[in-house]
Every structure is written in C-alpha cells, then in structure tokens.
Amino acid sequence: MVLLSDKQNASSSTFPDPFISARSKAPDRQAIALISDHGDPAADIGKEAAGGQNVYVRQVGEALAKLGWQVDMFTRKTRADDATIVQHSPHCRTIRLTAGPTEFIPRDRLFEFMPAFVNAFQKYQAKHHYPLIHTNYWMSAWVGLEVQKTHNVQLVNTYHSLGAIKYQAVPNRPAIANTRLDVEQQILEQANCIVATSPQEQEALRSLVSSQGHIEVIPCGTDIENFHVMPKSEARSQLGFQPDEKIVLYVGRFDPRKGIETLVRACTQLKENPADVRLVIVGGSDSTQADGDERNRIEGIVQELGLSKRTTFVGRVGHDRLPLYYTAADVCVIPSHYEPFGLVAIESMACGTPVVASAVGGLKFSIVPEETGLLVPPQDTDAFAEAIDRILGDDLWATKLRLRASERVQQNFSWSGVAAQLSDLYRRLLAQSIAHEMLVPVRSSDLSGAIVVPAKALTQVS
Known part of the structure; x- marks a missing residue:
C-alpha cells in the first residue's frame, strides 16, 4: 500500500498523478468511481463507526481492479494528517476529499458538508471523467444525483442502510430524517440501477421506498483466502x-x-x-x-x-x-x-x-x-x-x-464472485449509455418511411 501526502495529490504538478501513470501503462482500462462519503475504504475497521460499508467498498474496489477496471474510491477526509491518496494496488486507490473540517463528524450531522464534497469530486470528474459512479449510502447517493445533473454518467447505488427501516425503531427521528427519506426514494427512482445485497432488501425497497426504479440483487462477499477453516x-x-x-x-x-x-x-x-x-x-x-x-x-x-x-x-x-x-x-x-x-x-x-x-x-x-x-x-x-x-x-x-x-x-459469497457480477452490470450500463449517445434522431421529413426509435428506450436496463 502506497500513501501519498497532500503535496502528492492528483492536482500536484510536482508529483505524477497515479491515475495517469496507471492509465499510460494500461490504456484499455476504463475508469470508474466508487463514492463512500463517510465509509473510508482505507480506514481501520472498527474505528469511529468504520464497519461493513468500509469493507464492502474496499474489497469491491480491489476485486474490480483485478478484473480490469481503473478504480478510484472517494471518501471524506476526517483527519488532517491522513494521506490524501492511498494506493491499494496499481489500479485501485482511495482518494480523500476535503469537505468541511478535517475531523470526524457523526453521520447525522454530515449532510451539510456534502455540497463541498460534490465540488471537490467535480474537480476529479472534470479531469478524468468517470462515466460510471457507484455510490454507497444515501449521502453518497445525493452526491451522485448532483453529479448526474451536469455530467452524463451511469449511476449505481447500494444503500447499506435504509432510513425507512431505521426510523421505525427510533423514538425520536433526527432532524435529517425527512431529507434522507426523500433522497432514498429519489435515488431508487432516478439511478440507472440499485444494487440490493439480498432479496429481503429488495423487498423492503419495494414496500417501503418506491415501486419505481430498477433493482438487481448482488450479495456482499468475504475474503475467502483470509477467512477460512483452520483447527x-x-x-x-x-x-x-x-x-x-x-x-x-x-x-x-x-x-x-x-x-x-x-x-x-x-x-x-x-x-x-x-x-x-x-x-x-x-x-x-x-x-x-x-x-x-x-x-x-x-x-x-x-x-x-x-x-x-x-x-x-x-x-x-x-x-x-x-x-x-x-x-x-x-x-x-x-x-x-x-x-x-x-x-x-x-x-x-x-x-x-x-x-x-x-x-x-x-x-x-x-x-x-x-x-x-x-x-x-x-x-x-x-x-x-x-x-x-x-x-x-x-x-x-x-x-x-x-x-x-x-x-x-x-x-x-466470495468477493471475486461479487465483483464479477458488478462488473457485468457496469458493462451493460455503459454499453447502453454508448448506444444512447450514438442514436441520431431521424425526422420524418428527412427520410420517408423511417422508423424513429425513442432515445429513452435505450436507457432501460433489461
């Protein structure tokens, strides 16, 4: 694992951008972005609310890189002395964006800093262009929706936790509750695809959030080389x-x-x-x-x-x-x-x-x-x-x-198997996006008898 300091980040003219050097060696790799606003993929698990989401994003990112993708995982920087870039492998890295104070902030008070997160991410998006963004958790989903307003990106989301379920068991809802519920519905209805990690989550999304939107079930995984039977x-x-x-x-x-x-x-x-x-x-x-x-x-x-x-x-x-x-x-x-x-x-x-x-x-x-x-x-x-x-x-x-x-x-439940399913999903979405961009509308006055195919028909996931 390689750690790069603030002076060695992607905007530095003194140090080479690891993204560019990696792409120069493998020009056929497609860049994609995984966004995990509060779940730092490079964090020590168990520290300050770091848990399953951190593991999921890190393991999925590294497994996708092995399948040929160029993976950048974006999270919020919570400590000033943390490296801005953590290079996990030649084609997978964590990028910590400055959004608000560089300190730990509980999730219920983090949303106000998400516009700053969007602005920081946009600098990378403008430079590298990630045609597909996989967001994790509802605040990351909000970031993805904001990016989608100005860029042609395929947007995938994994919830990790549903406010519609969480707030059923909470006597006093936090102030952010209504915003969260609205975003959770919006991302389901507007994303290109939602990845539910179990049939039970898919059922909850349909019954509690919205009947609209496309959902595919792809489970979480585990590192079967590390977690295995021993005496x-x-x-x-x-x-x-x-x-x-x-x-x-x-x-x-x-x-x-x-x-x-x-x-x-x-x-x-x-x-x-x-x-x-x-x-x-x-x-x-x-x-x-x-x-x-x-x-x-x-x-x-x-x-x-x-x-x-x-x-x-x-x-x-x-x-x-x-x-x-x-x-x-x-x-x-x-x-x-x-x-x-x-x-x-x-x-x-x-x-x-x-x-x-x-x-x-x-x-x-x-x-x-x-x-x-x-x-x-x-x-x-x-x-x-x-x-x-x-x-x-x-x-x-x-x-x-x-x-x-x-x-x-x-x-x-191997991570390699999970990544293979995600990779297939990404390729289908990107192929549909390319087909949509290549479609040239034909007016009836230009060609007698031409069949006009609505562009939106190509955006639906089969």
Whole structure:
C-alpha cells in the first residue's frame, strides 16, 4: 500500500498523478468511481463507526481492479494528517476529499458538508471523467444525483442502510430524517440501477421506498483466502483461550442498534455451567472515541450482571487476526435490530463457525436456519439464550453446522464472485449509455418511411 501526502495529490504538478501513470501503462482500462462519503475504504475497521460499508467498498474496489477496471474510491477526509491518496494496488486507490473540517463528524450531522464534497469530486470528474459512479449510502447517493445533473454518467447505488427501516425503531427521528427519506426514494427512482445485497432488501425497497426504479440483487462477499477453516485448537492456542471453554463471540461496532445488550443478558440465562462459558466481544474503539458511550454502557451492564470475570473486551482486531477469533468461537452471535446484509455472518461461516442471529434483513438470506446457524426474533433475550444453548449443547450437530456454513460461503459469497457480477452490470450500463449517445434522431421529413426509435428506450436496463 502506497500513501501519498497532500503535496502528492492528483492536482500536484510536482508529483505524477497515479491515475495517469496507471492509465499510460494500461490504456484499455476504463475508469470508474466508487463514492463512500463517510465509509473510508482505507480506514481501520472498527474505528469511529468504520464497519461493513468500509469493507464492502474496499474489497469491491480491489476485486474490480483485478478484473480490469481503473478504480478510484472517494471518501471524506476526517483527519488532517491522513494521506490524501492511498494506493491499494496499481489500479485501485482511495482518494480523500476535503469537505468541511478535517475531523470526524457523526453521520447525522454530515449532510451539510456534502455540497463541498460534490465540488471537490467535480474537480476529479472534470479531469478524468468517470462515466460510471457507484455510490454507497444515501449521502453518497445525493452526491451522485448532483453529479448526474451536469455530467452524463451511469449511476449505481447500494444503500447499506435504509432510513425507512431505521426510523421505525427510533423514538425520536433526527432532524435529517425527512431529507434522507426523500433522497432514498429519489435515488431508487432516478439511478440507472440499485444494487440490493439480498432479496429481503429488495423487498423492503419495494414496500417501503418506491415501486419505481430498477433493482438487481448482488450479495456482499468475504475474503475467502483470509477467512477460512483452520483447527480450533490452533486458534485458541494463539489467542490464549482454554481448550475446554465454551466461547460465545460478538464482532462489530458498539451501537445500540447492534443489540449487544440482548446478547449480554442472554448469557446470564444459558444452561451451560457459567464457569465454562466466555463471552468475547471484538470490535469498537476505546472509550474516548465516538462509540465510547455505548461501550461504557455495555461494560456497565456486564458488571451489573456479574459477568465481568467471564467477559473479554478485545477491542479492534485487524483482519489478519480476526479469523482466529471466529475459529476459536463455538458460536458467533449477531443480535442486530436490523442488518441489510451482515458481513460478520459470512465471515464467521467462512471460518466454519455457526451463527445465531436476529431474523432481520439480509441475515435471513445469508444464514440457512438449522443448516448454517439459527435465526431468532430481534431483541428476544430468551430466544437468543435458547439458540446459543442448542449449539453449545450438541457437539455433533455443531460440527455439521460448521461444515455446511463454510461450504455455503465458498459457493456463494466470495468477493471475486461479487465483483464479477458488478462488473457485468457496469458493462451493460455503459454499453447502453454508448448506444444512447450514438442514436441520431431521424425526422420524418428527412427520410420517408423511417422508423424513429425513442432515445429513452435505450436507457432501460433489461
């Protein structure tokens, strides 16, 4: 990975633009832009709300580059000392744009800086021209819609989270709620294509957002070279866990919507000998970061319930060591109130660890009940305790779950497979765009008997 400072960015006349040098070596590569306003693809996962979206954009970008695309991933710069450009591979880079103060800003207060983000992006668009833009999250979608007003671009969007669902469970909507809902409807109806990561998300878009617009289902993926089956004894030895412990694992951010409290309380109701069960919580920042309040709250509940001695707060873990935690666990629990897809589920399954998860969103797609794990009602402490007990108490069945879980990911959820589907979608959209530009309207006075084809008919995705 190559980091370029502010003086080495694309506008510098002193240092060569990596985009230009890469294109000079591979003139046939088509440039495309992935926009992830708050989800920095180059960020450390788990830090200041960095999670599934960051992983998705980074992995998709790198996989698309391997398929022959020139990929620029745009995000907002949140720290002054962060490199403006992070070169992940010769044909894939993250570009951090200055939009507002160079500091972390919570998502609910970020929209006011999106016009500045558009202006910063337009400088790259004018110089390189990205004929296709894949936006991620609703604010990035707004950016894409603004760019589409002045440039002929094919616009693709992945939501990652739906306000129409999120606000159903929030007692007090934030001030930005109505704006978000309007943009989510607008992007569905006006984008060239929406990528839903599961059939359940597609259904939610149709029932809650709009009946208009084109949607294709392309799932998220995982790095099956990194997340794979290995001996459990080896993983536990490296992590310092005892061979005979029953390990219940959570991986993710500290956020009330992630349902960690439900898991903690469920652990007090397990039938297993309490001394044999260890709850391992991986992820999140320290108490000084944006998610510190929720972490402190969860730690308080753990102490209140007398679970401190058998609960381990690991903190952020790099992707190189994360497979060890999945492998060491007997069960991975995802108690989220809602997940459009849920990358943790397929990471765990790729390592052969069965999952107990809330029966919500894309988790109902990635997990096959009774074959790769169990699904239970969200926020149902009793149901989670019962499901965890089933897996911990039946070693033979758990072994079968491990095998089937790994097989399902290998067959359906590799990043290379996801990128291949996206690449096919992009090429179809670009081909239709070119066909549309080449269409010359013919007037009846110019050629008797000519058949006039409406230009808009060529913009529809078959």
